Amino acid sequence: MKLWGGRFEKATDKTVDDFNSSIRFDQRMYRQDILGSIAHVNMLGKCSIIPMQDAEIIKNTLQDILNDIEAGKITFEIDAEDIHMNIEKILISRIGNIGKKLHTGRSRNDQVALDIRMYLKEEIKVLIKMLCQLEEALLSLSEKHLDTILPGYTHLQKAQPITLAHHMMAYFQMFKRDIERLQDCYKRTNIMPLGSGALAGTTYPLDRKMVASQLDFDYITYNSLDAVSDRDFAIELLSCLSMVMMHLSRFCEELIIWSSHEFSFVEMDDAFSTGSSIMPQKKNPDVAELIRGKTGRVYGDLMGLLTTMKALPLAYNKDMQEDKEAIFDAVDTVRLCLPVFTSMIETMKIHKENMYKGAQGGFTNATDVADYLVKKGLPFREAHEVVGKMVLYCIQHNKSLDALTLEEYKQCSVIFEQDVFKAISLQQCVADRNLDGGPSKEAVLTSINIGQTFIEKSKSLL
Numbered sequence: 001m002k003l004w005g006g007r008f009e010k011a012t013d014k015t016v017d018d019f020n021s022s023i024r025f026d027q028r029m030y031r032q033d034i035l036g037s038i039a040h041v042n043m044l045g046k047c048s049i050i051p052m053q054d055a056e057i058i059k060n061t062l063q064d065i066l067n068d069i070e071a072g073k074i075t076f077e078i079d080a081e082d083i084h085m086n087i088e089k090i091l092i093s094r095i096g097n098i099g100k101k102l103h104t105g106r107s108r109n110d111q112v113a114l115d116i117r118m119y120l121k122e123e124i125k126v127l128i129k130m131l132c133q134l135e136e137a138l139l140s141l142s143e144k145h146l147d148t149i150l151p152g153y154t155h156l157q158k159a160q161p162i163t164l165a166h167h168m169m170a171y172f173q174m175f176k177r178d179i180e181r182l183q184d185c186y187k188r189t190n191i192m193p194l195g196s197g198a199l200a201g202t203t204y205p206l207d208r209k210m211v212a213s214q215l216d217f218d219y220i221t222y223n224s225l226d227a228v229s230d231r232d233f234a235i236e237l238l239s240c241l242s243m244v245m246m247h248l249s250r251f252c253e254e255l256i257i258w259s260s261h262e263f264s265f266v267e268m269d270d271a272f273s274t275g276s277s278i279m280p281q282k283k284n285p286d287v288a289e290l291i292r293g294k295t296g297r298v299y300g301d302l303m304g305l306l307t308t309m310k311a312l313p314l315a316y317n318k319d320m321q322e323d324k325e326a327i328f329d330a331v332d333t334v335r336l337c338l339p340v341f342t343s344m345i346e347t348m349k350i351h352k353e354n355m356y357k358g359a360q361g362g363f364t365n366a367t368d369v370a371d372y373l374v375k376k377g378l379p380f381r382e383a384h385e386v387v388g389k390m391v392l393y394c395i396q397h398n399k400s401l402d403a404l405t406l407e408e409y410k411q412c413s414v415i416f417e418q419d420v421f422k423a424i425s426l427q428q429c430v431a432d433r434n435l436d437g438g439p440s441k442e443a444v445l446t447s448i449n450i451g452q453t454f455i456e457k458s459k460s461l462l
């Protein structure tokens with residue numbers, strides 16, 4: 001018989017049992033469900049809503065059930081629908097009538113909202129920790145490559161020389177924003193919904209704040225209808241995670257390009273590459289490709305949940321049971337991707353010489369030739385045109401800007417002197433971009449320092 005079977009004359013059709021049941025995927029919230037119930041029953045006892053001795057018995061039995069689940073001694077039943085009713089059923093089977101008092105003043109609607117919030121609070125912390133580890137890997141790569149010059153691109157065309165440290169710190173900034181977004185999302189997850197009942201609260205004098213403080217929630221919800229039908233925090237998390245994956249996918253794409261034979265800027269460690277079943281020479285960046293690929297499923301999870309929630313009338317609707325698979329899938333996927341990505345970049349080989357060669361081609365110092373003229377008094381637009389013509393001349397004569405003779409320079413503009421060669425060396429081009437946020441060694445060191453402080457602080461909040 002179902003826990004809610006009182007008003008029914010017939011058993012549920014078998015297909016409906018299977019269809020309705022969420023135990024297959026929500027059983028992973030067993031710990032949150034039991035801890036939530038323990039806090040609830042503690043409060044019921046303390047507020048004399050049920051006798052204190054009964055509360056004690058329920059609490060101890062719930063603790064036993066938790067231990068038994070963790071020891072693998074319990075199998076859940078499809079018929080009992082979800083994790084909430086499975087646990088309540090086991091409780092009742094062990095202590096009979098006393099167990100039937102647990103659900104006083106509570107509904108599965110506020111219970112499931114509580115469980116998801118508890119589950120996600122823990123997951124957000126794990127995700128932030130993993131992002132901090134990735135950030136630390138980026139900081140240490142950057143410290144090692146403050147002088148490693150490579151071409152920066154726009155439109156995937158060589159643009160201006162930068163350093164590998166500067167490039168890595170660009171990703172540092174993206175993941176820093178991801179951490180900040182998760183910290184912010186945590187605030188809206190950290191709100192305790194129990195006491196909202198099915199939708200309209202309850203007539204029992206529950207002490208909601210007592211439950212919140214036992215479960216380490218900083219706030220309680222202030223509208224029972226909203227509290228049971230709100231999944232904003234989950235959608236927010238999926239959006240944060242989509243952004244993390246978007247950043248990872250951009251990074252992966254660059255690493256895939258960089259490890260192509262044409263670039264040969266980096267080489268993934270053997271432990272993070274795979275071969276081909278037919279082509280013996282192949283070493284493929286599968287890990288990076290798979291992370292790039294998995295980005296799609298996390299976006300899918302976000303779109304799926306947004307669409308599930310679209311136009312749902314207040315308050316709880318069964319549609320909302322669909323939230324869990326999307327949430328779990330996205331969290332699992334990001335938890336899978338982050339550590340493997342971090343280890344991959346920590347172990348990859350960096351071919352500095354190829355990066356430098358890459359920066360030498362493609363007239364990456366053309367802007368600096370123009371800036372040279374500007375510093376000697378020519379208006380920028382005129383300097384731009386002079387250098388544009390020089391580039392054309394170089395292309396026609398198959399030369400680079402720094403391979404031109406001083407005579408050739410002077411034919412383009414009389415302003416040029418011998419010192420132009422130093423001014424347009426790649427090292428100088430980078431060193432001269434010495435403003436906050438720029439690629440010079442000093443500027444990157446400043447952002448590394450600011451970054452380190454941020455990571456230390458974020459770790460201390462966990």
Ligand code: ARG
Pocket residue numbers: 022026082108109112316318320321322
């Ligand atoms: N398994 C349900 C879910 O995940 C729990 C809440 C069910 N509430 C209800 N009134 N049917 O949403």
